[in-house]
Amino acid sequence: MHVFLPDGKQLDLQQGATALDAARAIGPRLAQDALAATANGDLVDLMTPLPDGARITLITKKNPGEAAAVFRHSLGHVMSQAVGEFYRAKGHPADAVKRGVGPSIENGWYQDFDLPEPLREEDLPEIERIMREILSRNLDFSRREVSKAEALAQFGGDPYKAELIRELPDDEPITFYTQGDYTDLCRGPHFPRTGALPGAFKLMSTSGAYWRGNEKNPILQRIYGVAFATQKELDEYLHRLEEAKKRDHRKLGRELELFVIDPLVGKGLPMWLPNGTILREELTRFLREQQFARGYQGVVTPNIGNLELYKTSGHYQNYSDSNFSPITVDDEQYMLKPMNCPHHVRIYASKPRSYRDLPVRLAEFGTVYRYEQSGELNGLTRVRGFTQDDAHLFCRPDQLKAEFLNVLDLTVLVLRTFGMNDVRFRVGTRDPENTKYVGAEDNWNAAERQIIEAVEEVGLPYSIEPGDAAFYGPKLDFVVRDVLGREWQLGTIQVDYNLPERFDISYVGEDGADHRPIMIHRAPFGSLERFVGILIEHYGGDFPLWLAPRQVAIIPIADRHNEYAYALEAELRAAGLRTEVDDSSNRMNAKVRAAELSKIPVMLIVGDKEQEGRQVSVRERTPEGHKERKGVAFDDLKAELLERYRTRA
Template identity: 85%
Template sequence: MHVILPDGKQLDLPQGATALDAARAIGPRLAQDALAATVGGELTDLMTPLPDGAQISLITKKNPGDAAPLFRHSLGHALSQAVGEFYRARGYPAEAVKRGVGPAIDNGFYQDFDLPEPLKEEDLPEIEALMRDIIGRGLDIQRQDVGKAAALAQFGYDPYKVELISALPDDEPVTFYTQGDYVDLCRGPHFPNTGRLPTSFKLMSTSGAYWRGNEKNPILQRVYGVAFATQKELDGYLHALEEAKRRDHRKLGRELELFTIDPLVGKGLPLWLPNGTVLREELTAFLKEQQFRRGYQGVITPNIGNLDLYRTSGHYPYYSESQFNPIEVDEEQYMLKPMNCPHHVRIYGSKPRSYRDLPVRLAEFGTVYRYEQSGELNGLTRVRGFTQDDAHIFCRPDQLKKEFLDVLDLTVLVLGTFGMTDVRFRVGVREPGSDKYVGDEANWTLAEQQIIEAVEEVGLPYTVEPGDAAFYGPKLDFVVKDVLGREWQLGTIQVDYNLPERFDISYVGEDGQDHRPVMIHRAPFGSVERFTGILIEHYGGDFPLWLAPRQVMVIPIADRHNAYAEALREELHAAGLRAEVDDSSNRMQAKVRTAELGKIPVMLIVGDQEQEARQVSVRERGSEGHRERKGVAFDDLKAELLERYKSRA
C-alpha cells in the first residue's frame, strides 16, 4: 500500500500500516514528535490503520492545537480512569463505576458516570490531581479490535456499554482503547501516550444527564472539563468565563432593574421595568428613524390570528410543534401570532396595487409567541413572547437586488452603531433532497442566486450553509462576534417567492396584466428581547450615553448644594436628558460609588465653587476608565451631552 504526503510524494508502506508507521518511515525524529494525523482532511490518531492511497499529514508537538479534539478526547479517558481510581481508593470494586459516553466537545470534554455515590464539586480537585498523575505515568494508549462476544464479556458488568455493544452489527469489530489497566469501549481517535497530553486543563462542574438524552432513562452524573494546548489559552478561556459571568444579562438585568420574569405571569414572558423600557424605546426609536429615512410605512397587527391564516402561509403545518395550541372562539380556531409576515401579506392584499406603487415597505415592532421548552428558556435571549423588528418589502423582480442591498446596508449600519463590526455572513440555502421546503424549484434557484450576487456585489465574505434556509425561501444571516468573542446570529434577510404565491397577491404591470411580487423579510435586531440581552452582555451594562436608562447623576457635596443640583437636573430634564439628583445623607464618595454601581455614564459633582460659577465637575465612565474634568461651564456641558445623545455617539 502507499500514502500521499503533503508535498505530493508517495510513501510505500506495508498493508495495515498506521500514521505512526508512516512517521517512522520518514524519520525517527518525526515519529518521536508526532501526535496525530489527518487522513483525507479528517483528524485521526497514530494507531488507526490507513486506507491505501490516502493523503496524509502529520501533526506534531510544534502545533498541538491542530489536534485539540484528540487530546480533549484522551483527557476524557484520563478523567474516566481517574474517577475509577478515586472510588477504588475508597474501597469500591472497579465494577462499581459504570460509564456512559465521554466525547470531546468545543473547548473541552465530558464523561457520564453511574457511580456508587455521587461526586461532589469539592472532589474535582482531587480527581484533577489523579488525572495529572496519569499523564505523568506516560502510559501508552493502545487501540485494539475485538469481536462482539469478547466485547460483551469484557463489559458484562456495565449495562451502558452492553447496550452500545449490542446495537453494533455482529460482523463489525469493536474497538477498545487501553492505557495502563484502564480499558474503554471507544471509536477513538486518541493521542499515542498519556505523557503527551497537555496539562493545561481544568475540571469545571458536574451535572445530571439522562442516558442517551432520553428522559425515560436513568440520570447519570456528567463531569465537565476544559482543555487547551497551552496554559495561556486556558487562562484566557477561564478569564473570559469570569467576564461572561460578570456580564450575564440576567444578573445585570436584576442589578440595573431592567427586566424581571415573574412565575405568576409565566415562564419566558419578561416584564420590562422602567429602566429597561427606556433602553427598549431608545432601540426602537433608533430603528424607526432609520426606517423612516428609507421609506418604510408602519403598520400594527393583532396578537392572534385565524388558524387558516397560518395554514395558508405554511407556518402552522411546518412549525406547529413550536407554536401554542389553537384557541376555540365562536366555532373558529385562532392562534397566538407566531409570525408577523402573514398579517403583512394580507395588508398588502387589502387593495389593488400597480407596478408604480412598488416597492411597498411595511414595518412593525410586532409581538409574537412561540412555545419553547422550559429547559431552553434563558432570560431575554430565549423567551416565549418577544417583539420582532419585522419588515416586509413587496417589490417587482427588477427591484429585488436594489432592495436587498438597501436592507443589507441598513443591517450593517445598525450593527455598527453598537460596535458590532466583527460580522460573518451566512447564506442559508436548501438542503438537497429535503422535503421541508415549499415552492417552485425555479424560484428557489433564482432567489438563492440573487442573494449570492448581492453579497458578492458589495464584496462581503460569506459562507453557504445548505439546510439553513427558511421553509419558504433562502436567507442571509448576520453572525456577530461580541466583545467576549462569542458568536450570535442576529439580523436576517430572506428572499421569498412563495408566500406571495400561497396568498395569491399581485400587482398590475405596465402591460395591464397581473404579476406576482417578490417579498423580502428582514429584521436587523432579530427580536428586541434577544438583541437587548446580547447588548447588555456586549456592553457589560455600561451603555453609551444615548442608550443608558439613567444618563446623568447630579451629586451635591453637601446639603446646601441640593437646590443648585436640583436646578441643574430640571434644566437637563427639560432639554430631554435623563437626569437625577442624589440628595441622600450619604457622603459624596458614597454617592459616587452608588452611581458607579448603577453604571450611570455621567456624574456631575457640585459644591461651593461650582455653585458660585454655574459650573460642574464631571466624572464619566468609559471603556478606558474614568475621565474627570473640573470647572466645566454647565451650559457648555449641557450642549455637549445633548449633541452626544442626539448623534448616538
C-alpha cells in the same frame, strides 16, 4: 497503498498502514513528534488505518492546537480512568463505576457516569490530581477492533455500554481504546500516549443528565472539563468565564432594574421595568429613524390569528413543535402568533398593487410567541414571548438585488452602531435531502444565487451552510462575536419566492398582466429581548450615553447646593436628557459610589465653586476608565451631551 503529503508528494505504504507508519516512512524524528493527523480533512489518530489514496497532514507537538478535539477526547478518557481509580481508593469494586457517553465538545469534554456514591464538586480537584498522575505515567493509547460478541462479553455488565453496542450494525467494526488498565468502547481518535497530552486542563462542574437525554431514563452524573494546548489559553478562557459571570444579563438585569420574569406571570415571559423600557424604546426609535429614511411604512398586527392563516403560510405544519396549541373561539381555531410574515402578506393583499407601487416595505415591532421547553429558557436570550424588529419587503424581480443590498447595509449599520464589528456572514441554503422545504427548485436556486451575488458584490466574507435555510427560502445570517469572544446569531435576511405563491399575491405589471412579487424577510436585531440580553453582556451594563436608562446623576456636595442641582436637573430634563439629583444625606463619595454601581455614565458634582460660576465638575465612565474634568461651563456641557445623544456617539 499510497497517500499524498501536503506538498503533493506520494508516499507508498503497506496495506492497512496508519498515520504513524506514514510518519516513520518520512523520518524517525517525525514519528517521535507526531500526535495526530488529518486524512482527507478529517482528524484521525496515529493508530487508525488510513484510506488508500488519502491526502494527509501530520500534526506534531509544534502545533498541538490543530488537534484540540483529539486531545480533549483523550483527556475525557483519562478523566474516566481517574474516576474509576478514585472510587477504587474509596473501597468500591472496579465494576462499580458505569459509564455513559463522553464526547469532546467546544473547549473541552464531558463524561456521564452511574456512580456508587455521588461525586461532589469538592472532589473534582482530587480527580484532577489523579489525571495529572496518569499523564505522568505516559501510558500508550492502543486501538483494537473487536466483534460485536467480544464487545458484549467485555461490557455485558454495563447496561449503558451494552445498549450502545447492541444498536451497532452487526457488520460494523467495533473499536476499543486502552490506556494502562482502562479500556473503553470508543471510535477515537486519540493521542498516542497520555504523556503527550497538554496539562492545561481543568474540571469545571458536575450536574445531572438523563441517559441519552430521555427523561424516562436514569439520571447519570455528568462531569465537564476544559482543555487547551497551552496554559495561557486556559488562563484566558477562565478569565473570560469570570468576566461572563460579572456580565451575566440576568444578574445585571436585576441590579440595573431592567426586566423581571415573574413565575406568576409565566416562564419565559419577561416584563420590562421602567429602566428596561427606556432601553427598549431607544432601540426602537433608532431603528424606526433608519427605516423611515429608507422608505419603510409601519404596521401593527394582532397577537393571535386564525389557524388557517398559519396553515396557508406553512408555519403551523413546519414549526409544530414550537407553536402553542390552538384555541377555539366561536367554532373557529386561533393560535398565538408565531410569525409576523403571514399578517404582513395579508396587508399587502388588502388592495390591488401596481408595478409602480413596488417595492412595498412593511415594518413592525411585532410580538410573537413560541413554545420553548422550560430547561431551554434563559433570561432574555431564550424566551416564549418576544418582539421582533420585523419587516417584509415586496418587490419586483428587477428590484430584488438593490433591495437586498439596502437591507444588508442597514443591518451592518445597526451592528456597527453597537460596536459589534467582529461579524461573519452565513448563507443558509436548502438541503436537497430534507423534505421540509416548500416551493419550486428554480425559485430556490435563483434566491440562493441572488443572496451570494449580493454578498460578493459588497465584498463580505461568507460561509455556506447547507440545510440552514428557512422552510420557505434561503437566508443570510449575521453571526457576531462579542467582547468575550462568544458568537451570537443576530440579524437575518431571507429571500422568499414561496409565501407569495402560497398566498397567491400579485401586482399588475407594465404589460397589464398579473405578476408574482418576491418577498424579503429581515430583522436586524432579531428580537428585542435577545438583542438586549446580548447587549447587556456586550457592554457589561455600561451603556453609551444615548442608550443608558439613567444618563446623568447630579451630586450636590452639601445640602446648600441642592437648589442649584435641581435647577440644572430641570434644564437637562427639558432638553431631553434623563437626569436625577442624589439629594440623600450620604457623603459625596458614597453618592458617587451609588452612581457607579448604577452604571450612570455621567456624574456632575456641584459645590460652592461650581454654583458661583454656573459650572460643574464632570466624572464620566468610559471604556478606558474614569475621565474627570473640573470647572466645566454648564451650558457647554449641556450642548456637548445633547450632541452626543443626538448623534448616538
